[in-house]
Amino acid sequence: xxxxxxxxxxxxxxxxxxxxxxxxxxxxxxxxxxxxxxxxxxxxxxxxxxxxxxxxxxxxxxxxxxxxxxxxxxxxxxxxxxxxxxxxxxxxxxxxxxxxxxxxxxxxxxxxxxxxxxxxxxxxxxxxxxxxxxxxxxxxxxxxxxxxxxxxxxxxxxxxxxxxxxxxxxxxxxxxxxxxxxxxxxxxxxxxxxxxxxxxxxxxxxxxxxxxxxxxxxxxxxxxxxxxxxxxxxxxxxxxxxxxxxxxxxxxxxxxxxxxxxxxxxxxxxxxxxxxxxxxxxxxxxxxxxxxxxxxxxxxxxxxxxxxxxxxxxxxxxxxxxxxxxxxxxxxxxxxxxxxxxxxxxxxxxxxxxxxxxxxxxxxxxxxxxxxxxxxxxxxxxxxxxxxxxxxxxxxxxxxxxxxxxxxxxxxxxxxxxxxxxxxxxxxxxxxxxxxxxxxxxxxxxxxxxxxxxxxxxxxxxxxxxxxxxxxxxxxxxxxxxxxxxxxxxxxxxxxxxx
Amino acid sequence: xxxxxxxxxxxxxxxxxxxxxxxxxxxxxxxxxxxxxxxxxxxxxxxxxxxxxxxxxxxxxxxxxxxxxxxxxxxxxxxxxxxxxxxxxxxxxxxxxxxxxxxxxxxxxxxxxxxxxxxxxxxxxxxxxxxxxxxxxxxxxxxxxxxxxxxxxxxxxxxxxxxxxxxxxxxxxxxxxxxxxxxxxxxxxxxxxxxxxxxxxxxxxxxxxxxxxxxxxxxxxxxxxxxxxxxxxxxxxxxxxxxxxxxxxxxxxxxxxxxxxxxxxxxxxxxxxxxxxxxxxxxxxxxxxxxxxxxxxxxxxxxxxxxxxxxxxxxxxxxxx
Amino acid sequence: xxxxxxxxxxxxxxxxxxxxxxxxxxxxxxxxxxxxxxxxxxxxxxxxxxxxxxxxxxxxxxxxxxxxxxxxxxxxxxxxxxxxxxxxxxxxxxxxxxxxxxxxxxxxxxxxxxxxxxxxxxxxxxxxxxxxxxxxxxxxxxxxxxxxxxxxxxxxxx
Numbered sequence: 001x002x003x004x005x006x007x008x009x010x011x012x013x014x015x016x017x018x019x020x021x022x023x024x025x026x027x028x029x030x031x032x033x034x035x036x037x038x039x040x041x042x043x044x045x046x047x048x049x050x051x052x053x054x055x056x057x058x059x060x061x062x063x064x065x066x067x068x069x070x071x072x073x074x075x076x077x078x079x080x081x082x083x084x085x086x087x088x089x090x091x092x093x094x095x096x097x098x099x100x101x102x103x104x105x106x107x108x109x110x111x112x113x114x115x116x117x118x119x120x121x122x123x124x125x126x127x128x129x130x131x132x133x134x135x136x137x138x139x140x141x142x143x144x145x146x147x148x149x150x151x152x153x154x155x156x157x158x159x160x161x162x163x164x165x166x167x168x169x170x171x172x173x174x175x176x177x178x179x180x181x182x183x184x185x186x187x188x189x190x191x192x193x194x195x196x197x198x199x200x201x202x203x204x205x206x207x208x209x210x211x212x213x214x215x216x217x218x219x220x221x222x223x224x225x226x227x228x229x230x231x232x233x234x235x236x237x238x239x240x241x242x243x244x245x246x247x248x249x250x251x252x253x254x255x256x257x258x259x260x261x262x263x264x265x266x267x268x269x270x271x272x273x274x275x276x277x278x279x280x281x282x283x284x285x286x287x288x289x290x291x292x293x294x295x296x297x298x299x300x301x302x303x304x305x306x307x308x309x310x311x312x313x314x315x316x317x318x319x320x321x322x323x324x325x326x327x328x329x330x331x332x333x334x335x336x337x338x339x340x341x342x343x344x345x346x347x348x349x350x351x352x353x354x355x356x357x358x359x360x361x362x363x364x365x366x367x368x369x370x371x372x373x374x375x376x377x378x379x380x381x382x383x384x385x386x387x388x389x390x391x392x393x394x395x396x397x398x399x400x401x402x403x404x405x406x407x408x409x410x411x412x413x414x415x416x417x418x419x420x421x422x423x424x425x426x427x428x429x430x431x432x433x434x435x436x437x438x439x440x441x442x443x444x445x446x447x448x449x450x451x452x453x454x455x456x457x458x459x460x461x462x463x464x465x466x467x468x469x470x471x472x473x474x475x476x477x478x479x480x481x482x483x484x485x486x487x488x489x490x491x492x493x494x495x496x497x498x499x
Numbered sequence: 500x501x502x503x504x505x506x507x508x509x510x511x512x513x514x515x516x517x518x519x520x521x522x523x524x525x526x527x528x529x530x531x532x533x534x535x536x537x538x539x540x541x542x543x544x545x546x547x548x549x550x551x552x553x554x555x556x557x558x559x560x561x562x563x564x565x566x567x568x569x570x571x572x573x574x575x576x577x578x579x580x581x582x583x584x585x586x587x588x589x590x591x592x593x594x595x596x597x598x599x600x601x602x603x604x605x606x607x608x609x610x611x612x613x614x615x616x617x618x619x620x621x622x623x624x625x626x627x628x629x630x631x632x633x634x635x636x637x638x639x640x641x642x643x644x645x646x647x648x649x650x651x652x653x654x655x656x657x658x659x660x661x662x663x664x665x666x667x668x669x670x671x672x673x674x675x676x677x678x679x680x681x682x683x684x685x686x687x688x689x690x691x692x693x694x695x696x697x698x699x700x701x702x703x704x705x706x707x708x709x710x711x712x713x714x715x716x717x718x719x720x721x722x723x724x725x726x727x728x729x730x731x732x733x734x735x736x737x738x739x740x741x742x743x744x745x746x747x748x749x750x751x752x753x754x755x756x757x758x759x760x761x762x763x764x765x766x767x768x769x770x771x772x773x774x775x776x777x778x779x780x781x782x783x784x785x786x787x788x789x790x791x792x793x794x795x796x797x798x799x800x801x802x803x804x805x806x807x808x809x810x811x812x813x814x815x816x817x818x819x820x
Numbered sequence: 821x822x823x824x825x826x827x828x829x830x831x832x833x834x835x836x837x838x839x840x841x842x843x844x845x846x847x848x849x850x851x852x853x854x855x856x857x858x859x860x861x862x863x864x865x866x867x868x869x870x871x872x873x874x875x876x877x878x879x880x881x882x883x884x885x886x887x888x889x890x891x892x893x894x895x896x897x898x899x900x901x902x903x904x905x906x907x908x909x910x911x912x913x914x915x916x917x918x919x920x921x922x923x924x925x926x927x928x929x930x931x932x933x934x935x936x937x938x939x940x941x942x943x944x945x946x947x948x949x950x951x952x953x954x955x956x957x958x959x960x961x962x963x964x965x966x967x968x969x970x971x972x973x974x975x976x977x978x
Contacts, residue, residue: 047965140695167880171839174873178842181870184569185863186682188855189601189656189817192867193846198576201569201602216908223900223935268691269684318687322694323710326687390936391947394929397904398948401911401928402921402955406965407536408567411916418908429896430831448866453681455860457650457697564966647859679859819854 003129006353010361013354019062022055023362023369026063030070031374035077037084037211037403041312042328044071045336057355062362064336068329069366072312073117073374076305080109081384082396084215086403088206089272089308091438092280094214095161096293096300103296104237106382111242112250112298113305114374119251120258120306121367124313127262128320128360136321139266144453145465147269149474151447154274156481157281158443161435163294168432176440179204186445187452199412208404209441212417213434215400217424219393224425240379250302253283257306265314268326269450272311273442279303313363320356527768529561531751532589534574536567544617544749545590547781554777557768570598570658572606579606584754585761588614592749593659596801596808600818601657608805611752612762613798615769618782619746619790620704622663622723623733627696628716635721635739638700639671646673650698652689656682657817659747660702662808663723665815670741675814693717704747705731706786748790750797766794832885836878843874900935907931920970925952 013019033044045067055063075086080097093113100109127135162169182193183203194200242250260275260282283299284290293300316333318324325331337355387395404417427434451465458464466472529552533545542565549561566574571591578589589611599607626632632641642649646668653660661680669675681698683689690708693701694716701708701717705728711717712733719733723745727735736743753765772778773791782789792800812818850867857863910931911924929948930941938944956973959965967973 140691143692143695143697165884167877167884170873171835171877171881174839174870174877175842177870178846178874181846181867184602185656186684187656188857188863189661190853190855190863191602192853192863193849198569198573198602198604201573202567216904219932220901220904223904223932224896224898225894226900226937227897228894268688318691322690322716324687324690326691330687390933390938390944393936394932394944394948395951397907397932398925398929398951398955401908401925402959402967405915405921406959406967409565409966409968410568410573411912414908414912414915418905418912421908422905425901429893430835431891432835444866444870449684452857452861452865453683456679456681456857458860459647459679460860562966677858816858817855 006357007129007361009354010357010359011364013058013358014062014361014365019059019362020365020369022059022063023066023366024373026066027070027366027369027373030067030072031074031077031370032070033067034071034074034086036074036406037078037086037207037215037400039071039086039403039406041068041071041075041087042332043407044068044074045329045332058358058362061336061355061359062365064333065359065362065366066369068312068333069117069121069309069363069370072309073114073370076113076117076308077110077381078399080113080301081106081381082215082392082399083218084396084400084403085207085210088210088438088442089276089311090304091210091273091435092276092304093301093308095280095435096297098214099294099296100298100301101296101382101385105296105298106385107236107240107378108242108246108298109296109301110378110381111375112246112302114371114378115242116250116254116257116302116306117309118367118371119254120261120308120310121313122364123255123258124262124265124310125360125364125367128313128316132317132321135263135266136317139268139318140322140324142267142269142470143468144450144457145468146470146474147267147450148447148454148465149471149478150264150270150274151443151450152478153474153481154277154443155447156478157278158436158439159281161277161281161433161439163431163433169436172427172432172434172436173440176437176442177444178440179209179437180441180444180448186449187456197412199410203445204416204441205404205408205413206438206441207407208413208416209420210438211400211404212420213424213427213437215396216417216421217428217434219397220421220425221428222393224429236382240382246298249289249298253279253299253303254306256282257303257308258310261307261310261312262314265311266317267314268318268324269446270311270314271327272308273439275307275311276304277439279307316360316363320359527558527764528586529558529768530587531561531563532574532578532587533563533565534567534571534578534589534591534595536565541571541590541592541749543785544592547778547785548588548590548617548751548772551772551775551777551781552768555772555775557771557775569602569604570655571595572598572602572604575599575604575608575611576606578752579610579755581754582756583758585757585764588751588753588765590749590751593747593804593808596804597657597659597662597812600809600812608752608801610755612755612757612765613801614751614753614762614765614794615773616748616750616790616792616797616800617769617773618787619748620706620788621728621746622659622702623705623708623712623719624663624667624721625693625701625703625708625712625717625719626699627693628718629696630699630718632700632720633718634734635736635741638667638720639741641699642668642671642673646677647679649700650679650681651700651702652681652683652692652698653702654682654689656680657812657815658682659704659745661815661817662811663702663743663745665811666743666745667736667741669811669814670736670743675811676816678815690717746790749787750792750801762794827890829885829888829890832881832888836882836885839874839878839881843871843878846871846874903931903935907935914970915968918968918970920973921956921967922949922952922972923970924968925949925955 075090076093079085079090079094080101083098085091085094097109184191184201191201257279260279264270264275283303284293287299315327315330318326319330325334404413531545533542535541545563549563552558552561632638651664664678664680665675668678692698712719721736722733725744846867850864853863907928910927914924926948930944933944959967
């Protein structure tokens with residue numbers, strides 16, 4: 001069947017009033033659960049899956065899509081408003097988004113996140129329709145050495161989050177890498193740095209680290225300086241909505257974010273973290289307002305949010321075409337299909353095109369629903385910030401603790417949360433950037449595993465790293481990105497010694 | 500507790516307990532520990548038990564508690580402390596047997612009271628569709644020729660897939676300590692590596708590869724069950740002259756130190772759950788194979804598995820004796 | 821590179837020392853690994869890379885501490901930090917001994933609010949209690965996720 005006609009049929013199904021209602025309920029439920037830190041979209045879907053059991057396949061898939069997008073948007077909302085990223089994919093959003101919220105620009109931040117997600121989701125859905133069969137063939141050719149090369153690119157771009165001093169930034173990054181060593185080594189099954197604590201065998205939970213450093217650390221820091229500066233959060237300063245300038249500054253990051261998110265999301269081990277951080281650092285380099293980065297630049301929200309959403313759509317490419325669940329959420333989607341005795345893959349396109357296109361159409365509807373529902377709510381969300389400061393921070397801490405133990409109910413996890421909170425406080429006080437720690441924890445283990453997989457398969461021959469054209473290209477990009485700033489600076493210094 | 504001793508004390512109490520247990524269980528406020536994060540296999544097993552039991556009103560209430568960590572050994576360590584707790588069951592399975600050894604867990608499965616094996620999943624070895632390897636004999640020959648060049652993709656190190664790779668190499672006459680096993684983080688990742696031709700073969704539960712096998716992108720060269728799976732045209736390893744039988748089973752256990760009466764109450768509760776329509780529906784929905792084994796038989800089975808898995812892990816060099 | 825003062829920054833020296841200790845710890849732990857990978861790079865490579873990096877950074881931080889001197893830093897208030905950390909420690913202790921989620925959240929909320937200058941302890945305790953109760957009910961009834969239970973939670977029928 002020709003894709004456009006098929007998608008049209010799917011849309012007809014998804015647009016029935018009852019199905020629209022399911023989409024609405026799904027979006028509401030998903031957002032409500034997704035705002036809890038530590039409960040990302042995958043767990044949200046897992047927890048709410050039983051709710052969808054009672055519906056027919058079409059209705060269930062539509063509610064499912066709503067829950068998924070709602071859960072993702074919920075994570076960004078808390079990242080922007082209270083600096084508590086719900087999952088690793090909304091970390092990059094928190095960097096600039098929360099600064100915007102504190103400066104009274106929470107409204108535009110939430111709006112650019114919502115509209116950016118919508119734009120990216122829509123483009124990526126179109127991408128699924130037309131590019132999926134081609135893209136997936138490229139994606140499965142991507143081997144461990146190619147992933148390692150991609151990690152190298154990601155590591156280089158991390159420097160965008162370093163702040164003023166490279167030594168301080170690298171210090172943070174290496175602390176993150178050290179934390180990444182904790183736990184069972186995936187390739188040999190033995191444990192590193194666990195000090196006899198069984199809870200540490202699974203490693204340091206990314207959300208515990210992020211919530212501890214971002215939310216708890218910040219609460220400590222703000223409280224300790226209350227006598228010096230009265231932090232005054234104005235919920236709204238200037239326009240609640242995006243101004244013409246905001247639009248002008250947002251649309252390119254949305255598109256670039258989509259370009260990062262969709263293809264990397266389609267890679268079996270691509271994930272959402274790398275595209276969001278690549279997008280963040282790209283926007284930081286390309287912006288016309290570099291002085292605003294670190295103080296709430298709208299590009300730093302628009303890009304990563306678009307990348308996050310596009311990568312989520314990207315994971316559907318291997319799922320629908322080959323039946324490969326490449327993310328936790330995709331695995332839950334697979335479970336969603338399987339409850340009707342269906343297995344995704346090429347057969348599904350042939351056997352039940354109505355369902356596949358119904359799902360794609362409902363992703364589209366859920367995306368639109370989220371936008372329609374949340375734009376009016378932006379005003380209400382932002383009002384959260386007018387809660388008196390003591391209650392706001394008390395609420396944030398309750399929230400952070402709850403998210404931590406809901407996902408992993410153990411005292412050890414809470415102790416880690418407190419320790420990371422103190423670490424976040426000290427890093428703020430002594431001027432070490434925080435984001436590189438989390439990035440080190442995310443990227444370090446993946447880079448190590450992919451490198452070791454590549455070398456195990458090649459029986460230890462390091463040439464494998466440059467033999468594949470893909471990895472050679474990526475390594476070249478990484479090298480160029482590494483050297484370029486030095487060359488530029490050298491040239492600049494040569495011209496005028498003002499550094 | 501040894502099997503014989505249990506049987507003797509159990510037999511005396513059995514007649515009395517049967518009468519009492521039926522009413523006792525219906526009043527039970529059961530807790531089911533899933534030693535894994537929400538969403539995983541053990542969690543789903545626990546939640547399916549919960550649904551079946553409450554739907555059939557076999558218990559007054561049932562609550563699932565997640566204690567994730569380290570292949571279930573974190574949950575096991577806490578569970579072993581609940582001595583004599585007659586209201587709590589824990590879900591576990593094959594993977595925990597290996598995890599205990601790998602993580603040098605201070606507690607082990609001989610300390611809990613086995614209640615029943617519930618489900619099992621058959622493992623399969625696949626190769627890419629364009630691979631020159633046509634059946635298990637070809638793969639065994641390749642292993643024998645140069646074990647290092649035969650790369651296996653599968654799940655976490657020391658898990659069911661890794662153990663099976665070791666057993667396959669051992670059964671083909673290769674050196675299991677030299678097996679080139681590459682663990683991947685998720686089913687999707689290892690599938691991509693196999694389809695992309697990055698590795699020689701892949702190992703996983705049959706269900707995980709089913710779609711790709713049916714569409715012909717992967718060739719299944721053998722299943723690990725003793726007999727062929729119904730409706731699946733893939734030969735067993737045994738048929739192909741390779742002595743390899745292994746299933747990834749899941750079970751429930753009770754706390755240490757419960758009385759024989761309490762054990763019988765659990766036995767009956769599980770037996771009635773397993774026979775219920777609600778449970779059968781859960782099995783169908785999740786695609787699990789029923790592998791019910793009552794407590795005595797399961798205890799013997801468990802003891803054998805502990806010995807066998809320990810042996811394989813040693814031959815793989817993952818556990819030092 | 822503003823050097824307000826020629827004095828050495830003690831924080832920089834402490835950071836350098838901590839990094840060196842961390843590197844030592846990683847290095848020691850690496851030597852205890854017994855299983856090596858048969859093919860390619862083993863589990864010891866990454867710890868060596870990280871430990872080496874940390875040592876280099878310890879030296880870098882030391883250099884910074886001497887070169888940049890003592891920067892101006894405001895004196896922080898200690899009471900709020902003590903209150904918030906006290907609240908977190910109370911949560912850890914309460915959940916550790918089985919006091920339950922709701923009580924723990926009540927204390928955390930009131931302690932944090934006090935750290936931010938609130939003096940109406942009873943009101944804050946009440947709000948914290950309501951918040952804890954609400955989330956507990958939502959988690960257990962709606963999502964069937966079990967938060968740590970204590971006497972109060974058991975009263976609610978778990």
